Amino acid sequence: MTLSPAMPVDVVCAVIRRQDRILLAQRPPGKRLAGLWEFPGGKVDPGETPALALHRELMEELGCEVRILQAGPAFLHEYPWGCIRLFPFLCELTSESPEPQAHEHTELIWDFQKNLLRPDLAPADVPVVRWLTDLA
Numbered sequence: 576m577t578l579s580p581a582m583p584v585d586v587v588c589a590v591i592r593r594q595d596r597i598l599l600a601q602r603p604p605g606k607r608l609a610g611l612w613e614f615p616g617g618k619v620d621p622g623e624t625p626a627l628a629l630h631r632e633l634m635e636e637l638g639c640e641v642r643i644l645q646a647g648p649a650f651l652h653e654y655p656w657g658c659i660r661l662f663p664f665l666c667e668l669t670s671e672s673p674e675p676q677a678h679e680h681t682e683l684i685w686d687f688q689k690n691l692l693r694p695d696l697a698p699a700d701v702p703v704v705r706w707l708t709d710l711a
């Protein structure tokens with residue numbers, strides 16, 4: 576008998592670009608992947624589109640507003656606790672947006688795109704960085 580794999584959890588993330596830097600956020604203690612760096616975002620709620628989820632999560636986590644420049648392909652990643660389907664969006668802050676603040680993360684950094692493949696990046700984000708590199 577073959578078991579059907581569990582349905583992946585849909586997660587959106589924002590690659591927010593400002594000049595040649597990208598915003599990275601450090602996951603807080605007590606959460607899965609604590610201490611690793613990720614692109615801000617989160618789980619898509621039932622009935623929500625990925626784009627709506629992105630705007631909601633960014634307002635909750637960072638208090639900022641973005642314009643979506645490009646939607647990437649969805650990337651599947653299997654963690655020991657389950658599978659996620661990650662929808663990346665290349666974005667920029669809107670001209671009226673407040674500066675992003677870490678409401679839920681330990682720290683935020685604007686890092687150069689060439690530095691994103693760091694060893695402490697969330698593993699599911701590696702293909703997102705490759706997608707970004709291929710866009711350039």
Ligand SMILES: Nc1nc2c([nH]c(=O)n2[C@H]2C[C@H](O)[C@@H](COP(=O)(O)OP(=O)(O)OP(=O)(O)O)O2)c(=O)[nH]1
Nearest residue numbers: 586588606607613614615616617618659697699700
């Ligand atoms: N937001 C975000 N989540 C990511 C990224 N890469 C990655 O593996 N994830 C994972 C971490 C979480 O398991 C899940 C997103 O969940 P979340 O951020 O909404 O909430 P959470 O930490 O409470 O999730 P969890 O511990 O319950 O899994 O996707 C990323 O770049 N951004």
